Amino acid sequence: MNKRFFSKNRLWMALLSLLALMILVAGCGDQASPADQAPAEEQQQQQSQQSESESQSSFPVTITDASGYEVVIEEEPQRIVSVIPSATETAFALGLGDRIVGVSDWDNYPEEVNEKEKIGGLEINTEKVLSLEPDLVLAHPTNGEAIGVLRELGLNVLVLDANNLEEVYALINTMAKATGSQDQAAALIEQMKQVRDEVVKAVSDVPQDGRKKVWVEVSAELYTAGKGTFIDELITLAGAENVAAEVEGWVQMSEEKVIEKNPDVILTTYGYYVPDAADKIKQREAWQVVSAVQNGHVYNIDSDSVTRPGPRLVNALKEMAQYIYPEQFER
Amino acid sequence: MDNLRKRPWIIKTMGWSAVLLSLLVVMAVWSVSTGSADISFLTVWKIIAGGIPLFTSWMDPSSWTDAEEVIVWQIRLPRIFLAAIVGMGLAVAGVAFQGVLRNPLADPYILGVSSGAAFGAALVILLGWQQGWFGAWTLPITAFASAMLTLLIVYRLALIRHRIEMDTILLAGVVVQSFVGAALSFILAISNEHMQQIVFWLMGSLALSKWEFGWVVAPLVVAGSLIIWFFTRELNIIALGEESAYHVGVEVDRIRIVLLVMASLITGAAVSVSGTIGFVGMIVPHIARFLVGSDHRILLPVSAFLGASLLIAADTLARSVMDPRELPIGVITAFLGAPFFAFLLRRRKNKYF
Amino acid sequence: MLDVKGVCKSYDGNRVLDDITFEVKRGECLGIIGPNGSGKSTLIRILSAMEKPDQGEIRIHQVPIEKFTAKELARTMAVLSQGGLQPYPVTVEEAVMMGRYPYQKWYRQESREDQRVVQKILQETGLSEMADRYLDELSGGERQRVAIARAMAQEPDIMLLDEPTTFLDIGYQISLLNRLKEWQRKNASTMVMVLHDLNLAIQYCDRILLMEKGKVCKWGSGHEVIDAAVLHRIYGVRPVIIEHPQLKVPQIILQSEPVSS
Numbered sequence: 032m033n034k035r036f037f038s039k040n041r042l043w044m045a046l047l048s049l050l051a052l053m054i055l056v057a058g059c060g061d062q063a064s065p066a067d068q069a070p071a072e073e074q075q076q077q078q079s080q081q082s083e084s085e086s087q088s089s090f091p092v093t094i095t096d097a098s099g100y101e102v103v104i105e106e107e108p109q110r111i112v113s114v115i116p117s118a119t120e121t122a123f124a125l126g127l128g129d130r131i132v133g134v135s136d137w138d139n140y141p142e143e144v145n146e147k148e149k150i151g152g153l154e155i156n157t158e159k160v161l162s163l164e165p166d167l168v169l170a171h172p173t174n175g176e177a178i179g180v181l182r183e184l185g186l187n188v189l190v191l192d193a194n195n196l197e198e199v200y201a202l203i204n205t206m207a208k209a210t211g212s213q214d215q216a217a218a219l220i221e222q223m224k225q226v227r228d229e230v231v232k233a234v235s236d237v238p239q240d241g242r243k244k245v246w247v248e249v250s251a252e253l254y255t256a257g258k259g260t261f262i263d264e265l266i267t268l269a270g271a272e273n274v275a276a277e278v279e280g281w282v283q284m285s286e287e288k289v290i291e292k293n294p295d296v297i298l299t300t301y302g303y304y305v306p307d308a309a310d311k312i313k314q315r316e317a318w319q320v321v322s323a324v325q326n327g328h329v330y331n332i333d334s335d336s337v338t339r340p341g342p343r344l345v346n347a348l349k350e351m352a353q354y355i356y357p358e359q360f361e362r
Numbered sequence: 363m364d365n366l367r368k369r370p371w372i373i374k375t376m377g378w379s380a381v382l383l384s385l386l387v388v389m390a391v392w393s394v395s396t397g398s399a400d401i402s403f404l405t406v407w408k409i410i411a412g413g414i415p416l417f418t419s420w421m422d423p424s425s426w427t428d429a430e431e432v433i434v435w436q437i438r439l440p441r442i443f444l445a446a447i448v449g450m451g452l453a454v455a456g457v458a459f460q461g462v463l464r465n466p467l468a469d470p471y472i473l474g475v476s477s478g479a480a481f482g483a484a485l486v487i488l489l490g491w492q493q494g495w496f497g498a499w500t501l502p503i504t505a506f507a508s509a510m511l512t513l514l515i516v517y518r519l520a521l522i523r524h525r526i527e528m529d530t531i532l533l534a535g536v537v538v539q540s541f542v543g544a545a546l547s548f549i550l551a552i553s554n555e556h557m558q559q560i561v562f563w564l565m566g567s568l569a570l571s572k573w574e575f576g577w578v579v580a581p582l583v584v585a586g587s588l589i590i591w592f593f594t595r596e597l598n599i600i601a602l603g604e605e606s607a608y609h610v611g612v613e614v615d616r617i618r619i620v621l622l623v624m625a626s627l628i629t630g631a632a633v634s635v636s637g638t639i640g641f642v643g644m645i646v647p648h649i650a651r652f653l654v655g656s657d658h659r660i661l662l663p664v665s666a667f668l669g670a671s672l673l674i675a676a677d678t679l680a681r682s683v684m685d686p687r688e689l690p691i692g693v694i695t696a697f698l699g700a701p702f703f704a705f706l707l708r709r710r711k712n713k714y715f
Numbered sequence: 716m717l718d719v720k721g722v723c724k725s726y727d728g729n730r731v732l733d734d735i736t737f738e739v740k741r742g743e744c745l746g747i748i749g750p751n752g753s754g755k756s757t758l759i760r761i762l763s764a765m766e767k768p769d770q771g772e773i774r775i776h777q778v779p780i781e782k783f784t785a786k787e788l789a790r791t792m793a794v795l796s797q798g799g800l801q802p803y804p805v806t807v808e809e810a811v812m813m814g815r816y817p818y819q820k821w822y823r824q825e826s827r828e829d830q831r832v833v834q835k836i837l838q839e840t841g842l843s844e845m846a847d848r849y850l851d852e853l854s855g856g857e858r859q860r861v862a863i864a865r866a867m868a869q870e871p872d873i874m875l876l877d878e879p880t881t882f883l884d885i886g887y888q889i890s891l892l893n894r895l896k897e898w899q900r901k902n903a904s905t906m907v908m909v910l911h912d913l914n915l916a917i918q919y920c921d922r923i924l925l926m927e928k929g930k931v932c933k934w935g936s937g938h939e940v941i942d943a944a945v946l947h948r949i950y951g952v953r954p955v956i957i958e959h960p961q962l963k964v965p966q967i968i969l970q971s972e973p974v975s976s
Contacts, residue, residue, distance in 0.1 A: 251559070252567070252569065253569065277686065278687060282687045283569070283688040284686050285686050286437050286570060288686040291400070291429055291430075301555075304556065317437055319432070601801065601805070602800045602805070602813070602850070603799070603800055606796060606799070609789065609793065610793075610813055610865070611790070611816055656805065
């Protein structure tokens, strides 16, 4: 074993480790940037969606959807398949429930979806979709490849997406335009704005320095919702401060950070599949110093209404606000 | 003293152990002082001293907050403790597996122990049994039990005419692992909202560690490691050839079984509380060989200390690199491990590791 | 010392050893010869208790071999198998020390006695100056010397060698066999070795066991065993047999062409 041979290799080792670390750090940076750009693009798209939906045209209509695709709808759709629960909810709210012939396995709201044909969950069963002979398929960007496949099969696929309340209104308008239900859309949006304003008004006299800190726990592994999520927007609208506001999107937070932030209220969204989720948080040994645990302000909220870009978001907003500032709603 | 001089391995072991024990302490000090919560180095150590009965009276508890005390004593320290135990266990198991199978690519998961544990854990999560018969312990206990069950199946498959051939047991491991892997994929496919939790478990993490986890796993890991250490002389002899080992009176078959079972036991215990953390069990023995040579008597304790230090370091990076986010620790171990392994591959001078 | 009585062994119905009976007296050196496939290696495996015979028994010091524990057997009998030692990075001294394993309790490290024996053997086998070198840096011949030193460190009554001279040049072959004979004489030990080279077998062994198709064909001194007709039958060659000018034992000269008669 030659000494020089060794030291040269040690140097290589050091360089390699350094490289690995750099890639790691660079990777983290890269991850953040698309998320930064996304809202801007979205907004542009949103504007185009909005401007088109404003013109109350009858069929045929041409809509540039969230996937950037020009969807041409010749006549008013009578058989609609929704492969994403948020679209189903919105469609039902627009009174299109009777026209829906197929929904995804994930669909659970409103109750009527249980009587609809299921077309698959993670993997969309294209054969099933085809057999339902839909004249419109409602989808979301997360449906991914399936969108292209369905289009190639000659189906009219409308991809809908929204990342904040304003975009949800636009989404509702786009769907309305595609289905000829503009009047219902106007009423629905009006109703949503009313609930929203009611909440905002209720919490309006919470002083800036008296805003409560809220920790939203999406899973027991401390996944949470950072900036750019509906949850973050709703917490802000409810006049509170999201503990995870400094991070983007859905992330796993370090436990000590949460404890250091000392949230006043803890909201969990996984209570529907983990029994006693709130109680378990209250029992965490290390969390006994957290003010929310000390004061018992730990609540389960409905996961679907806070994550699905649909009409129920405002209900979730109200529910959250009532948990965070019960005294503001008692009056 | 004269007797000692003639046994250089004891001196070498003690010397390296002292060096690596210091490394372990340095890692632990760095780790406990690092984190997303902003607590100064001095405060951390005041809090630690405040928690040790002898020093309590000298410390002024009003100089830190309750939250800070909880962060140090109930979040950082148990996590470091568990990282050390798991790292030590995986490294020791890696040495044992590589030595017994005489295969430098062997790692603690080679006989399917980890996939067995993962299957058990996934099943518990899928069925929502986290608060089952054993309370918070349901998941670790089930993971451990299914790991041992997997080992039993592999062992039973490889047992032909009352003998276990090493090639056969490796193949049996592969077969069982792919079967259990398929079952795991099936669970994932039907897991819906539980998928994230299962994936989280599969990637391995030391987040949310509790003192109790460490205290339960430590005796298993330490006792198993000691037993393996008693057989390192035999491992050296086996390394020179199985047949020749038999001829100097080593009961090769029996010792191999004892070592495989011990190493799997340790692995099962580690995996049941931390998930499947990759690379440590394979890499650490190689780093140790690079430092101290191939004598298992030295290699084993050195790997144990090194494994503990490495996992503490990896976990500290996992929770601080993208602060306040947590990264899966497996990402860190693979990022550090793969380049290092590439380096070792280039350096290797013969086919015997 | 070593009694073999009626040993039979079959694999999948093929009889590999058939009623093998012989004995080796204390201080004697027995050479086992025979063509490939005559059952020599199987016999060695059974003699070293790696395998059990289907029938018959083997006794060492009148005690059936299966009564020995692994360590007891290793203290009584050292075996040098064909595999030799793998080039694993341990030092020569450590490798020889492994021969003391059967004398060590599981919790005890090597004793002074172990140290003394190892140093003595390193000296006797001329390995002292390479005691700190690693096995993986040695040549095949050097590793074979280490293997023999390790077997000697077991201080056995019987040494069993399976073709110890394979792959060695003639210089190594002779020095190795001389060293073994020297060791045997000094310790009054017993040796059993399988050899391919008939001439070496005749020169170094007191008695020869010639095997043919799993049976003992001949068992006796070199003069008794070496017979041109028998060798022709077994090996298919017609050897010329002459007498060694100094040792006065028969030696075999091979011919490239069969002698036309």
